[in-house]
Amino acid sequence: MSDSGVVAAMVGRARELVAIDRALHAAAAGHGGLLLVSGEAGIGKSRLLAECARRARGMGMAVLSGRAVPHTGPFRAVAEALVPVAPPALAADPRLLVYRSALGQLLPGWPVDAVADRRLVDPVVLLGEAVLELLGVVATPVGAVVILDDLHWADPDTTALLGYLGGRLAAARVLLLGAARDEVGGTRVADLRGHGNARILPLPRLTAAEIATLARERRVGLSADAVDAIVRACDGLPLLAEELAEAMEGAADETGVAVTASPTLAELTRQRLDTLPAAAREVLNLAAVLGDLDWQVLAAVGSWDEHELAPALRAAVNAALLVSDPAAAGGLRWRHALTRDAVLTQLLPPEQAALAHRAAAALDRGAVDIDRLPEAAELYAQCGRITDAAALLLRAARAAADAGALGTAEETLRRALRLSSAVDHALVVELVRVLGTTGRIDEASALGATILGVVDGERRVNLCLHLARTAVAAERWGEAGRFLNPVAGLGDPRVDALRAHVALGQQPTRCRPGHRAGSRCRRGRRTRRPTGSRVRGPGDRRSRLAARRPGRLR
Numbered sequence: 334m335s336d337s338g339v340v341a342a343m344v345g346r347a348r349e350l351v352a353i354d355r356a357l358h359a360a361a362a363g364h365g366g367l368l369l370v371s372g373e374a375g376i377g378k379s380r381l382l383a384e385c386a387r388r389a390r391g392m393g394m395a396v397l398s399g400r401a402v403p404h405t406g407p408f409r410a411v412a413e414a415l416v417p418v419a420p421p422a423l424a425a426d427p428r429l430l431v432y433r434s435a436l437g438q439l440l441p442g443w444p445v446d447a448v449a450d451r452r453l454v455d456p457v458v459l460l461g462e463a464v465l466e467l468l469g470v471v472a473t474p475v476g477a478v479v480i481l482d483d484l485h486w487a488d489p490d491t492t493a494l495l496g497y498l499g500g501r502l503a504a505a506r507v508l509l510l511g512a513a514r515d516e517v518g519g520t521r522v523a524d525l526r527g528h529g530n531a532r533i534l535p536l537p538r539l540t541a542a543e544i545a546t547l548a549r550e551r552r553v554g555l556s557a558d559a560v561d562a563i564v565r566a567c568d569g570l571p572l573l574a575e576e577l578a579e580a581m582e583g584a585a586d587e588t589g590v591a592v593t594a595s596p597t598l599a600e601l602t603r604q605r606l607d608t609l610p611a612a613a614r615e616v617l618n619l620a621a622v623l624g625d626l627d628w629q630v631l632a633a634v635g636s637w638d639e640h641e642l643a644p645a646l647r648a649a650v651n652a653a654l655l656v657s658d659p660a661a662a663g664g665l666r667w668r669h670a671l672t673r674d675a676v677l678t679q680l681l682p683p684e685q686a687a688l689a690h691r692a693a694a695a696l697d698r699g700a701v702d703i704d705r706l707p708e709a710a711e712l713y714a715q716c717g718r719i720t721d722a723a724a725l726l727l728r729a730a731r732a733a734a735d736a737g738a739l740g741t742a743e744e745t746l747r748r749a750l751r752l753s754s755a756v757d758h759a760l761v762v763e764l765v766r767v768l769g770t771t772g773r774i775d776e777a778s779a780l781g782a783t784i785l786g787v788v789d790g791e792r793r794v795n796l797c798l799h800l801a802r803t804a805v806a807a808e809r810w811g812e813a814g815r816f817l818n819p820v821a822g823l824g825d826p827r828v829d830a831l832r833a834h835v836a837l838g839q840q841p842t843r844c845r846p847g848h849r850a851g852s853r854c855r856r857g858r859r860t861r862r863p864t865g866s867r868v869r870g871p872g873d874r875r876s877r878l879a880a881r882r883p884g885r886l887r
């Protein structure tokens with residue numbers, strides 16, 4: 334099904350379908366890959382993905398589908414695709430045993446029993462291999478296709494994962510098919526597009542003849558003049574062609590709607606909104622700001638009961654602003670993402686701010702689900718509650734970092750820092766921790782140094798510990814010692830333990846614990862270590878990894 338929920342005959346796209354058929358057959362023969370459909374909103378990306386899903390099912394392949402949405406937790410699209418085929422019971426499959434903890438990052442109910450292990454290698458590699466193994470398990474003998482829509486909204490960890498998988502699918506029976514707008518998504522989608530392993534399928538606008546066919550199919554009995562008017566007005570964009578064809582329904586002069594100064598989608602949407610009763614418009618306005626059509630969420634946020642909500646939503650479906658979709662949360666979705674945008678643009682800024690405040694406060698009151706923290710934060714930002722927004726983004730970033738989604742954690746923190754006019758020290762301390770964990774030592778040190786002189790108390794201790802641990806991970810013992818100096822003598826056991834660790838690290842290499850060389854060394858140094866000390870030797874790999882593990886020190 335497309336964004337609009339309309340499952341109508343496919344028009345044109347012969348060249349693209351040949352490329353997709355080829356990619357499907359190659360995957361079925363064990364030569365998978367990553368294919369990215371790209372193009373502007375309303376051009377037909379989702380429609381093409383739906384056609385691909387239909388063809389893959391026809392070939393007997395397993396079809397897994399997910400979509401990215403703005404302002405959610407990491408890996409949303411991939412998780413949505415995998416969850417239906419990977420119930421917790423599958424974690425017991427012997428082929429997945431070593432990966433089940435990594436998969437626990439994505440799949441609710443899966444055990445996360447060896448969190449430390451995923452730090453032993455690059456988290457992207459571990460998760461990529463885990464997903465690859467899982468896909469091998471759930472694929473049919475003909476293979477699997479993973480269809481991920483709206484990747485322009487994907488988080489950086491998802492795009493890193495897809496980039497990695499793209500390089501590993503050449504010998505797998507798996508086709509990864511994504512779609513992304515080319516006008517949004519910024520450098521991240523550009524990165525994915527520019528990834529050596531991704532093949533790009535750009536979607537051009539439809540030809541006049543194709544638009545004419547589409548318009549006639551959507552509205553049987555259109556006059557030749559009306560079809561011409563639609564062809565001229567929509568300029569090859571199928572979404573606009575459909576909207577125009579529908580807008581002509583019941584119009585006295587059916588060409589009139591299309592001819593009036595090239596109507597935009599926003600204008601057509603506004604016309605539909607105007608036909609709704611006030612109560613339905615109110616519901617849609619809140620839904621547009623909230624970005625959610627789950628009626629239970631809407632009922633809670635808007636303080637409506639189902640007797641008020643149901644007729645309002647029915648009216649919006651009848652006006653083709655919403656469509657019924659059993660796959661969506663609550664069974665409804667916007668006709669197209671641009672329909673929601675159009676509803677938003679007809680609200681005045683103070684109206685939007687008031688609705689955003691109402692929505693954010695309701696979400697926040699209800700102990701926001703971790704995945705919805707960024708969404709609630711954005712709503713606070715929209716109504717100018719920057720401190721509340723930053724606090725939620727900090728929680729979201731910590732949750733992402735603890736789940737190993739370090740790219741998302743960094744991006745979330747930078748977003749929060751951009752929002753705040755004054756430097757928020759809690760955000761900086763957390764960003765130092767994240768940068769240190771990703772091994773960007775110089776960046777972490779430079780950033781930490783900017784606030785070291787102005788923070789105090791627990792925050793100062795945490796900052797020094799993050800900086801020192803980052804330096805320890807790089808075996809820069811002198812630097813680590815200097816970072817700990819300002820908080821030495823406070824009696825904090827974490828500081829004392831790390832100072833002992835650093836002191837050991839500063840000893841000559843051959844004399845460090847774990848070094849198996851000469852007996853002189855063992856005799857000479859070991860006796861100097863305080864009895865009962867459980868500090869691991871700095872040459873010990875586990876020690877270095879433990880020092881880099883996030884979530885331990887805040």
Ligand SMILES: Nc1ncnc2c1ncn2[C@@H]1O[C@H](COP(=O)(O)OP(=O)(O)O)[C@@H](O)[C@H]1O
Nearest residue numbers: 335336337343344374375376377378379380571
């Ligand atoms: N080739 C096509 N044939 C028939 N309908 C199409 C075609 N391309 C797009 N559409 C219709 O146009 C509308 C917008 O397409 P959609 O796939 O949702 O766009 P996108 O995902 O690129 O934003 C949908 O209702 C879709 O069914």
Ligand SMILES: [Mg+2]
Nearest residue numbers: 336378379482
């Ligand atoms: Mg789409």
